[in-house]
Amino acid sequence: MYKVVDKTFFSENVVKIDVEAPRIAKARRAGHFVMVKIGEKGERFPLTIAGADRDKGIITLVVQTVGVSSRKLAALEVGDSITDLVGPLGQATHIENKGTILACGGGVGVAPLLPIVEAYKKAGNRVITVIAARNKDLIILEEQMKAFSDELIIMTDDGSYGQKGLVTEGMEAAIAKEDISEAMIIGPAVMMKFASLTTQKHNIPTLASLNTIMVDGTGMCGACRITVGGKTKFVCVDGPEFDAHQVDFDEMLLRLNGYKEIEKAAESNYLKENNKNCQA
Amino acid sequence: MEERDSYLKEERAQQWREDLRKKIKNKERTQQVRVKMNEVDANERIKSYVEVNAGLNVEQAQAEASRCIDCANPTCISGCPVEINIPKFIKRIEQGEFLEAAKTLKETSTLPAVCGRVCPQEKQCEAKCFYTQKLKQDPVAIGYLERFAADYERESGQISVPEVKEKNNIKVACIGSGPAGLTFAGEMAKRGYDVTVFEALHEIGGVLKYGIPEFRLPNNIVDVEINALKKMGVEFETNFIVGKTATIEDLKEEGFQAFFAGSGAGLPRFMGIPGENYIGILSSNEYLTRINLMHAAEQDTDTPVVSGKNVMVIGGGNTAMDSVRTAKRLGADRAMIVYRRSMDEMPARVEEIHHAQEEGIEFMTLTNPIEYLANDKGRVNRVVVQKMELGEPDASGRRRPMPIEGSEETIEVETVVVSVGVSPNPIVPDSLPDLKTTKWGTIAVNEENLQSSIPEMFAGGDIVRGGATVILAMGDGRNAAQSMDQYLKNE
Ligand SMILES: Cc1cc2nc3c(=O)[nH]c(=O)nc-3n(C[C@H](O)[C@H](O)[C@H](O)COP(=O)(O)OP(=O)(O)OC[C@H]3O[C@@H](n4cnc5c(N)ncnc54)[C@H](O)[C@@H]3O)c2cc1C
Numbered sequence: 002m003y004k005v006v007d008k009t010f011f012s013e014n015v016v017k018i019d020v021e022a023p024r025i026a027k028a029r030r031a032g033h034f035v036m037v038k039i040g041e042k043g044e045r046f047p048l049t050i051a052g053a054d055r056d057k058g059i060i061t062l063v064v065q066t067v068g069v070s071s072r073k074l075a076a077l078e079v080g081d082s083i084t085d086l087v088g089p090l091g092q093a094t095h096i097e098n099k100g101t102i103l104a105c106g107g108g109v110g111v112a113p114l115l116p117i118v119e120a121y122k123k124a125g126n127r128v129i130t131v132i133a134a135r136n137k138d139l140i141i142l143e144e145q146m147k148a149f150s151d152e153l154i155i156m157t158d159d160g161s162y163g164q165k166g167l168v169t170e171g172m173e174a175a176i177a178k179e180d181i182s183e184a185m186i187i188g189p190a191v192m193m194k195f196a197s198l199t200t201q202k203h204n205i206p207t208l209a210s211l212n213t214i215m216v217d218g219t220g221m222c223g224a225c226r227i228t229v230g231g232k233t234k235f236v237c238v239d240g241p242e243f244d245a246h247q248v249d250f251d252e253m254l255l256r257l258n259g260y261k262e263i264e265k266a267a268e269s270n271y272l273k274e275n276n277k278n279c280q281a
Numbered sequence: 282m283e284e285r286d287s288y289l290k291e292e293r294a295q296q297w298r299e300d301l302r303k304k305i306k307n308k309e310r311t312q313q314v315r316v317k318m319n320e321v322d323a324n325e326r327i328k329s330y331v332e333v334n335a336g337l338n339v340e341q342a343q344a345e346a347s348r349c350i351d352c353a354n355p356t357c358i359s360g361c362p363v364e365i366n367i368p369k370f371i372k373r374i375e376q377g378e379f380l381e382a383a384k385t386l387k388e389t390s391t392l393p394a395v396c397g398r399v400c401p402q403e404k405q406c407e408a409k410c411f412y413t414q415k416l417k418q419d420p421v422a423i424g425y426l427e428r429f430a431a432d433y434e435r436e437s438g439q440i441s442v443p444e445v446k447e448k449n450n451i452k453v454a455c456i457g458s459g460p461a462g463l464t465f466a467g468e469m470a471k472r473g474y475d476v477t478v479f480e481a482l483h484e485i486g487g488v489l490k491y492g493i494p495e496f497r498l499p500n501n502i503v504d505v506e507i508n509a510l511k512k513m514g515v516e517f518e519t520n521f522i523v524g525k526t527a528t529i530e531d532l533k534e535e536g537f538q539a540f541f542a543g544s545g546a547g548l549p550r551f552m553g554i555p556g557e558n559y560i561g562i563l564s565s566n567e568y569l570t571r572i573n574l575m576h577a578a579e580q581d582t583d584t585p586v587v588s589g590k591n592v593m594v595i596g597g598g599n600t601a602m603d604s605v606r607t608a609k610r611l612g613a614d615r616a617m618i619v620y621r622r623s624m625d626e627m628p629a630r631v632e633e634i635h636h637a638q639e640e641g642i643e644f645m646t647l648t649n650p651i652e653y654l655a656n657d658k659g660r661v662n663r664v665v666v667q668k669m670e671l672g673e674p675d676a677s678g679r680r681r682p683m684p685i686e687g688s689e690e691t692i693e694v695e696t697v698v699v700s701v702g703v704s705p706n707p708i709v710p711d712s713l714p715d716l717k718t719t720k721w722g723t724i725a726v727n728e729e730n731l732q733s734s735i736p737e738m739f740a741g742g743d744i745v746r747g748g749a750t751v752i753l754a755m756g757d758g759r760n761a762a763q764s765m766d767q768y769l770k771n772e
């Protein structure tokens with residue numbers, strides 16, 4: 002069992018959870034993720050390790066509630082335990098001093114972007130970060146990002162905070178001003194598709210961290226597979242980061258919807274059940 | 282070898298066996314017909330995950346046991362990778378000493394209830410039985426009898442836990458909890474070692490849990506065997522990936538002196554044909570994992586599974602049979618096997634093919650998929666298949682399937698399960714640059730003692746053999762334990 006030792010809400014839908022997992026805290030590097038399972042009947046789902054304290058043996062997860070499993074995690078209180086937690090998984094980000102990095106996070110992609118931004122900064126890069134969301138309430142980790150970024154650009158679709166516009170507009174503004182050595186993009190598949198097209202236009206080498214559906218997270222099932230440069234890759238073992246310009250984002254978008262209807266139904270059931278319990 | 286032979290002779294010479302041999306004439310013994318396994322009716326069993334084989338009752342088991350003539354040279358044993366003393370346990374059944382029969386099994390096998398169910402007996406012990414070899418008759422049903430004795434013991438509640446030598450305080454690690462790892466762990470615990478089994482998943486048992494379905498091997502049967510290991514002092518750490526959660530170096534620092542890699546062949550292969558990444562096309566590992574490990578078919582679990590009315594499974598092995606029969610149980614009207622060779626070459630256990638046929642599975646042999654087509658949401662809805670014919674034998678000795686031009690046909694499906702084989706799990710080899718591997722990615726070992734290029738690391742099961750069988754994995758676990766014990770004593 003992996004005990005929750007701290008919990009902070011960043012917004013209504015985004016929560017940061019610190020969990021006791023000494024081995025993982027020691028072994029993990031930026032870009033790694035864990036598979037989480039809550040309860041005997043829970044599903045296994047992936048979350049990036051947003052940070053770790055080796056001495057205390059604690060890892061930090063930042064989760065946005067989108068369906069049943071993320072809600073179950075967000076509902077855990079300090080002192081509760083995560084039933085199963087395994088990692089660190091995936092290939093770590095290859096961090097070195099490359100010059101100027103353009104780090105772009107959309108929606109929940111901001112959470113997994115944080116440890117990467119931190120690592121790039123610590124390796125001596127100049128880091129320009131663009132974070133984007135639909136509106137002000139959905140902007141997360143602003144302070145934390147600011148701490149490791151030389152410049153932070155905030156974009157909202159409705160203009161309720163930062164500048165009005167999509168993540169790509171923030172990226173264009175940064176690219177116009179600076180000589181970018183490399184870009185890193187993390188977010189919903191649609192956002193990554195267009196962010197990738199933007200950097201391709203400017204010939205900027207770009208990595209995308211892909212958030213496909215996963216079951217085991219150890220290369221055993223192939224649920225996470227996608228096409229990169231015409232070849233099938235398993236995101237959990239070959240990734241999660243890939244050359245964005247080689248990724249077939251259209252295929253990935255389709256695959257992400259594989260279980261959408263079942264999951265929507267499960268979520269509304271879960272919400273119904275839990276409201277019932279609250280009233281009782 | 283000689284030691285073993287003289288041991289078998291001594292055992293055979295015991296009075297009770299002499300008496301039994303005299304009780305019935307061999308001629309009478311060989312005139313009996315082989316017992317039929319009791320089965321749940323096909324129409325009934327496809328409605329649930331109930332175990333298909335119901336086991337033998339006491340009368341059936343004793344009658345079958347009396348067929349065995351207790352050969353002076355029991356060739357059957359040479360067909361068993363863990364060298365179970367087959368005539369001895371069978372004679373114990375004939376005698377009515379069922380718990381003694383179970384004890385005999387456990388002298389050399391860690392998982393008798395499992396092997397009695399899933400061993401391809403027709404290719405192993407039963408193929409070497411005197412009946413098959415010399416009389417050209419149906420062999421003694423060694424597998425059924427093994428299952429009978431193991432089940433009897435379990436149901437009696439008087440499970441014998443093998444004797445454990447005094448602790449020697451030497452720590453050894455086992456990577457993976459499939460049949461290879463479990464057997465290794467049991468054998469080392471018997472010798473007094475402190476054994477910890479590290480398992481990547483949240484459940485112990487490897488393929489026995491996530492792959493082979495309930496209707497063939499109920500999970501509780503595997504759990505009973507695991508509990509016996511716990512009673513012997515074996516420690517289990519789940520959610521622990523050796524090479525990721527901690528490296529071999531880390532474990533050495535924690536005092537582990539030797540390692541056994543039984544990490545299996547967990548990586549699914551795909552065919553690389555157009556459209557293979559459409560939604561609704563899954564590896565058999567994913568399909569079976571969702572159902573067996575994550576219990577996706579149960580109402581109150583969170584893991585979803587999609588399975589349609591028309592399900593096509595590509596392949597002809599045990600995994601393909603398990604997938605297609607699972608599809609039937611999930612409500613498929615048309616559950617199809619598409620296999621590129623003929624019925625005769627199918628690698629699955631004969632019993633499983635037979636059961637699948639009873640359950641109304643369609644077999645499209647000499648057929649191969651060449652392309653998948655999808656609707657506008659990217660969900661597979663048709664498969665283009667092509668007919669094949671068998672040409673000259675290939676390297677494996679089987680006749681090579683060749684496509685017949687112009688024989689294409691399109692079949693409607695909602696789900697496709699790809700079950701064309703697995704590759705070795707690369708996590709352990711990747712984390713150890715000094716570890717020698719073969720061109721297939723398996724760990725290279727000395728065939729005699731299963732030692733790898735790293736002296737304190739032994740390996741066995743599917744990570745060495747590629748996709749093989751439960752009993753071969755167990756044989757390796759046993760052999761590796763013996764070698765590791767030798768190695769540590771010589772250190
Ligand atoms: C390597 C990796 C790292 C990740 N890191 C984080 C993280 O640090 N924080 C975090 O909040 N999430 C992260 N995710 C995504 C997270 O795993 C999913 O949001 C989670 O599994 C959803 O489970 P659920 O049951 O709550 O929702 P579900 O019921 O599974 O889904 C609800 C809705 O969300 C959509 N959805 C599901 N999964 C994804 C996805 N992966 N991307 C986009 N939409 C999706 C579905 O289509 C559905 O409409 C990561 C994913 C991967 C692959």
Ligand SMILES: Cc1cc2nc3c(=O)[nH]c(=O)nc-3n(C[C@H](O)[C@H](O)[C@H](O)COP(=O)(O)OP(=O)(O)OC[C@H]3O[C@@H](n4cnc5c(N)ncnc54)[C@H](O)[C@@H]3O)c2cc1C
Pocket residue numbers: 399400401456457458459460461462479480481482486487488489492493494521522523524543544545546547569599600601603630706708709741742743744748749750751752754
């Ligand atoms: C669906 C299916 C049906 C089958 N049916 C039969 C049958 O009827 N009869 C038969 O004889 N054989 C059958 N087989 C084959 C048989 O199951 C395998 O040959 C056997 O399980 C191999 O055993 P193993 O111990 O080598 O590996 P596995 O059973 O694969 O176990 C390996 C374990 O190691 C774990 N692991 C991997 N890497 C690590 C790591 N780095 N750290 C920690 N843990 C790790 C894995 O999670 C897994 O649990 C079947 C296989 C499948 C998939």
Ligand code: SF4
Pocket residue numbers: 360361362363364365367390396397400402405406407423424427752
């Ligand atoms: S373990 Fe398998 S091969 Fe050995 S006797 Fe039993 S059924 Fe036969």
Ligand code: SF4
Pocket residue numbers: 348349350351352355356357358367368409410411412421423
């Ligand atoms: S070979 Fe057949 S008949 Fe002879 S001892 Fe073995 S099981 Fe019995």
Ligand code: FES
Pocket residue numbers: 214215216217218219220221222223224225226235236237238
């Ligand atoms: S999640 Fe199963 S292979 Fe990647």
